[in-house]
Amino acid sequence: MRTVDPGDCFETWRAAARRLLQEAVPPAEVIWEGNALPCLFEELAAYKVNADKLVVPAAFMDLAKSVACHADPDRWALLYRILWRIARGGERSLIEISSDPEIAKARRMEKGVRREIHKMHAFVRFRKVGEDDEGRERFVAWFEPDHFIVEAGTPFFVKRFANMDWSIFTPKGCAHWIGSVLKFSPGCAADPCEDPDQMEDIWRVYYRSIFNPARLKLKMMQTEMPKRYWKNLPEADLIDSLITESRERVDGMLAETPRAVRPILKNAYLEKLRNLPEVAEGE
Amino acid sequence: MDLANKLAILADAAKYDASCASSGANKRDSRDGKGVGSAGGSGICHSYTPDGRCISLLKILLTNRCIYDCHYCINRRSSNVRRTAFTAEEAVTLTLDFYKRNYIEGLFLSSGIVRSADHTMEQVVQVARTLREQHDFRGYIHLKTIPEASPELIEQAARYADRISINLELPTQTSLDRLAPEKNLARTQQAMGRIKLKLDEAHDRRKNGDRKLRHATGQSTQVIVGADDSTDADFLARSDVLYGTYRMRRVYYSAFSPIPEPSVVLPVKAAPLVREHRLYQADWLMRNYGFRTSEILPPETPNLDLRIDPKLAWALRNRQDFPLDVQTATREQLVRVPGLGLRNVDRLITIRRHTRVRLEDLARLRVSLPKVRPFLITADHHPARYILESDRLIDRFLPKPVQLDLFDDADR
């Protein structure tokens, strides 16, 4: 029995998996753990020399890269089992069989990871903390992802906010874009800068006003914006009161006396509008 | 009035407009620019309100003053709502402040009609121009336009925006005459036609190498469902024209919603949310599944069944086409099986090259077995003919009757 610990690092897993495969160690004889510290890239160079004699489909590598970001400690073992079946088990097309139990499981994990990257793009809320001498603004955000997605999710912010400085802090790694240089640092246990941003109040005014109390669809809201994200969304603490008040607001509208129609104003434009020539439909 | 109060009024004034997607822009980002912003691909929903709607754009009216009198609308001239207006500068700053905090994908700007269509359009365009030219804003902009505005102004709007739209609101002129007397269906479609030509032109120019060209990539529109007595067939027929002739990206169906300032002409009632949902499903089937309008709504049933989705309703009317063998049926046939979506059909077509598909395969693809079972043959399942022919087949798909007051809050 061998024990391998890639931590949360895909490259380490890949190097280890390649070696095990070359030595024909079957999945049942490997114990995969996930406790090691972040990637040790230096060590990897050694493995890259005799690389790529084992050709695996590109689709597997894509899948594996995503699954690697998943928080499930079983992911490394699952990936190795799939890799083994493809490379040693004669199941060359396995990756195409989305209904195979192991592929289905990996695809579900991939979906979870993709979805969380998407939610990171959606729910990171920057707070402004200052400006430098040249007027370049600095922002910070605190986000709590379930999976290890900070690196994969960051390029989006670089593209969108290239001309601001910002840091995104999370328990699973932090990203910093300062002076147009991107750096990653280990995660932190709690939000390091808790000052609120005054703009959050204006944002809450918007959230409250754009909500239509006459159409409650709570399930829809919660599927798309799961509760676990709420604690870092400044607008989320309005949700309960908006729901509670909605019934009364709608009843009020239904009980309202209908307003009479006001006569047409004297307005040159409305006058002109009435005298416009007919346009045939489809013209 | 301070900014927060203005925002409260002008966001409230804009919330009945559902047509606020933020997808399909030309790909770009801020790395070679001075400002913020990126776009392209599908838009992001940055939040959801308890009405289940996504907040993607800052959706506001520039002003809620309006000389028109559309009876479904809170801003009509006969309404007693408080009136206000943003200055262009306020709208610009608010957009940038929200954008930099990652609250939004961009701006969806509309306006009540003040003085004239052209005057109003100019104000709206001014905001977009300032965002693009002074602030190098590269996020998404959606501008609502007015059919009677001059074509030059509409084209200017299209140059700053990613999406432009004109709301049709109601599917027939008769309904417009009664409920939105200043609006005209033929003029609206005429303006849509002109916009389409410009969009096509811009598309060709980009294709022929003008990568720098800044221009909207699509138009969309909204219709209000349940304010008049138009049938679902009326709506879908209108949508057919809109997709076919004017190449709309999307037609949005918005359930007529109670407003705090109801009109004598149009008494308020609860919003027909299920109907809205079914229309979206039907629209989706027409655009992506190869269904014709007449298949979804044959002449004898002008309205969608509210109890079941339109694909299932079609299948129940066309049982002679089933059961289909998942191993041999064509893609076109499989996408018509209730419970099978496009993605899963594609997966199944790949899978069946390597293996005999069984029910457990479907289950692992998260296909609802109760739904597909009567219609599909798999390696280990052949539906009984009598089930498919039974008058009570539909009962299998209806939700179990519930005690209503007990489950009144089921959604929570």
Ligand code: SF4
């Ligand atoms: S034109 Fe009609 S729909 Fe638009 S704001 Fe005025 S009253 Fe409302």
